[in-house]
Amino acid sequence: MPKAGPDKLMELEALRGIAAAIVLLHHFLLLVAPRLHGRNFPDDPIALVRTPLYALVNGSAAVTVFFVLSGFVLTVRAIEQRDWKQLLVGVLKRWPRLVPLVVVVNVLSAILFLFGLYGNSTWFNIRSEPGAGAFEQAASVLGRAVREGAFTTFVSGTANFNSALWTMHYELIGSFLAYATALVLIFQRSFWRAMATGVIALLVTAMLLGEGGPYYAMPVAGALMARIYLEREALAQVSAVLKPWRGAIAIGVAALVIVLFGYDGYSKPVGFYAFAAPWSSPQTEPLIHGVAAVAALGLVLFYEPVRARLRGAMAGVLGRLSFPIYLVHLPVLHGLIAPIHTGLAAHSGSAVAATVAFVLFIVLTLTAAYPLAVLDERWVRYLREWGGLVATRLRRAG
Numbered sequence: 001m002p003k004a005g006p007d008k009l010m011e012l013e014a015l016r017g018i019a020a021a022i023v024l025l026h027h028f029l030l031l032v033a034p035r036l037h038g039r040n041f042p043d044d045p046i047a048l049v050r051t052p053l054y055a056l057v058n059g060s061a062a063v064t065v066f067f068v069l070s071g072f073v074l075t076v077r078a079i080e081q082r083d084w085k086q087l088l089v090g091v092l093k094r095w096p097r098l099v100p101l102v103v104v105v106n107v108l109s110a111i112l113f114l115f116g117l118y119g120n121s122t123w124f125n126i127r128s129e130p131g132a133g134a135f136e137q138a139a140s141v142l143g144r145a146v147r148e149g150a151f152t153t154f155v156s157g158t159a160n161f162n163s164a165l166w167t168m169h170y171e172l173i174g175s176f177l178a179y180a181t182a183l184v185l186i187f188q189r190s191f192w193r194a195m196a197t198g199v200i201a202l203l204v205t206a207m208l209l210g211e212g213g214p215y216y217a218m219p220v221a222g223a224l225m226a227r228i229y230l231e232r233e234a235l236a237q238v239s240a241v242l243k244p245w246r247g248a249i250a251i252g253v254a255a256l257v258i259v260l261f262g263y264d265g266y267s268k269p270v271g272f273y274a275f276a277a278p279w280s281s282p283q284t285e286p287l288i289h290g291v292a293a294v295a296a297l298g299l300v301l302f303y304e305p306v307r308a309r310l311r312g313a314m315a316g317v318l319g320r321l322s323f324p325i326y327l328v329h330l331p332v333l334h335g336l337i338a339p340i341h342t343g344l345a346a347h348s349g350s351a352v353a354a355t356v357a358f359v360l361f362i363v364l365t366l367t368a369a370y371p372l373a374v375l376d377e378r379w380v381r382y383l384r385e386w387g388g389l390v391a392t393r394l395r396r397a398g
Contacts, residue, residue: 011300011310016069017318019062020325023164026059027333028361032341032354042267050271055261060285063167064218064293067174071222072297074175075182079226082186085394087179089387094175099150100379101372102168105327106149109161110141112335121334125160164330170212174219177205181223191231198224214286221294229301250303253295260292324372329365337361
């Protein structure tokens, strides 16, 4: 297989950062400008959910990009080198890789709750202990935050301290399924046999794992995309006949991605999306967004003009901050920004309040995300060194 290139594909770091930014806008508009967002007000003439522009603020669609990217990034090196030991080390590292930041953010959320900053927000389900003293109350809440962040969220998807963390369950289990798929793919020397095997794994995962099947299948799709990417030179020769229409095809794919990412299965399909009324539902949403996420990844990987634009100096910064931003933004929004916005709206009007709240939201989220990124970077470095030792021992044993 051809070499996959640099250790990090910076364009994918940029794509991950863009997805994190969309999640931020999604939650901000739901809180501050729900009629503009439109999920709960689809009949409002200004609702973005009526148009493909909703793709720019559809956080539900953006998280599917995270899942597909994870499957690709976690498996591409092992598939390239046909090294099953890398996959085993990846499995061993995956849960420890995710836990520390989730626990830290859960503890932060618990502290905001204990200070009474969440008010009546329905985005958190943190209960008090009736009759408990201040110390016992704090110990109980903090203890639950740690247990949930370390175990429960990953096992069952419970996200009482931060509703955005429902994705961690699918991130972990989906990663394991991606590793398993990659293990099969590295033993398939025939590209077409590998594609058939990968598609079967994708369909079985999506259909047999219950309501969450499409989410579990997205990292599997990422692993399949990794095999396709590694065969890109051979495929380029086969697809040379399409070269004159490459730009038109890319525009068509980009338009399809925007339309599919703009679909919302939780609101009444109206406006541009009125055609979706017969089959629109929360169950169809992840399937549609998953297809869009795979198409977006393909566009970034295989269409050089898009790829080049995403390789700028900010790509690494976006990638480095994307995971911490995703984890911390909701506690910042509801614990700090919501009360500030409410106070400003009562005295300065909704436009001023929304503008100030947005600027503060970005500044405070980045401020909170930076130390988390530093912690994450050091932790990943440690895990990489540990994984290297494990891989060395496996090779010696083999």
